[in-house]
Amino acid sequence: MTITNEPVVLLERADIYQGTKPILADVNFHIDKGEFVFLIGRTGSGKSSLLKTLYADLWLQTGSARVAGYELHKIKRSDVPFLRRRIGIVFQDFQLLTDRSVEENLTFVLKATGWKEKADIARRISEVLMQVGLGTSPKKMPHQLSGGEQQRVVIARAMLNEPQILIADEPTGNLDPEVSEQIMQVFKTINTAGTAILMATHNYDLLKNHPARILKCENGVVHES
Numbered sequence: 233m234t235i236t237n238e239p240v241v242l243l244e245r246a247d248i249y250q251g252t253k254p255i256l257a258d259v260n261f262h263i264d265k266g267e268f269v270f271l272i273g274r275t276g277s278g279k280s281s282l283l284k285t286l287y288a289d290l291w292l293q294t295g296s297a298r299v300a301g302y303e304l305h306k307i308k309r310s311d312v313p314f315l316r317r318r319i320g321i322v323f324q325d326f327q328l329l330t331d332r333s334v335e336e337n338l339t340f341v342l343k344a345t346g347w348k349e350k351a352d353i354a355r356r357i358s359e360v361l362m363q364v365g366l367g368t369s370p371k372k373m374p375h376q377l378s379g380g381e382q383q384r385v386v387i388a389r390a391m392l393n394e395p396q397i398l399i400a401d402e403p404t405g406n407l408d409p410e411v412s413e414q415i416m417q418v419f420k421t422i423n424t425a426g427t428a429i430l431m432a433t434h435n436y437d438l439l440k441n442h443p444a445r446i447l448k449c450e451n452g453v454v455h456e457s
């Protein structure tokens with residue numbers, strides 16, 4: 233891959249819709265490589281809609297957006313899986329396959345994204361589990377893990393294909409304050425190693441304790457806060 237200084241995310245005059253309902257108008261911002269950005273705003277202000285647009289779950293109809301090298305206003309449906317390999321996605325509800333171990337959850341994603349060699353798969357799984365501080369748990373089933381540990385697995389899963397950016401929608405929404413802080417540390421470690429992070433959150437303790445750039449959805453627009 234060519235290394236350039238172009239932003240990981242660049243939106244210009246983008247309008248965000250849910251179906252025909254306008255949610256956010258004239259959205260303009262960029263996120264540079266390795267940046268950490270919070271996305272805040274009241275319930276219903278459009279945070280999830282904006283994030284969904286970035287990973288092409290919602291279709292960009294007007295304006296332009298480039299994410300991890302893909303032009304969202306021109307992207308073909310067949311390219312969407314390749315876009316999503318360059319971004320990692322983390323949700324509030326952990327969405328692990330409950331009938332498979334940690335290792336099997338991660339293997340499933342690697343195989344689905346073209347990894348074939350057993351040794352490579354094993355090495356990558358061990359790397360991402362170390363990265364999220366879960367090196368000793370590959371054989372455990374999701375129900376044997378705490379909420380915080382499950383969220384670590386989800387973050388590990390999102391990191392498997394070395395994304396340029398992690399997009400996280402309320403990743404600490406189901407966790408108590410102490411565990412939220414631990415998960416925040418995982419994101420910070422990943423960010424320090426070079427991956428950009430865009431995190432939607434309602435958690436004002438995180439904002440207070442971890443000063444970073446803040447984008448706010450308010451009254452149908454997105455502005456720097």
Ligand SMILES: Nc1ncnc2c1ncn2[C@@H]1O[C@H](COP(=O)(O)OP(=O)(O)OP(=O)(O)O)[C@@H](O)[C@H]1O
Pocket residue numbers: 250251253255273274275276277278279280281282449
């Ligand atoms: N699938 C959908 N179809 C139609 N409208 C939707 C859909 N999902 C969300 N909306 C509407 O879009 C608006 C923005 O919702 P969105 O979920 O993006 O907000 P949010 O800021 O992420 O809220 P929260 O903090 O509660 O997650 C709301 O008015 C919501 O009702």
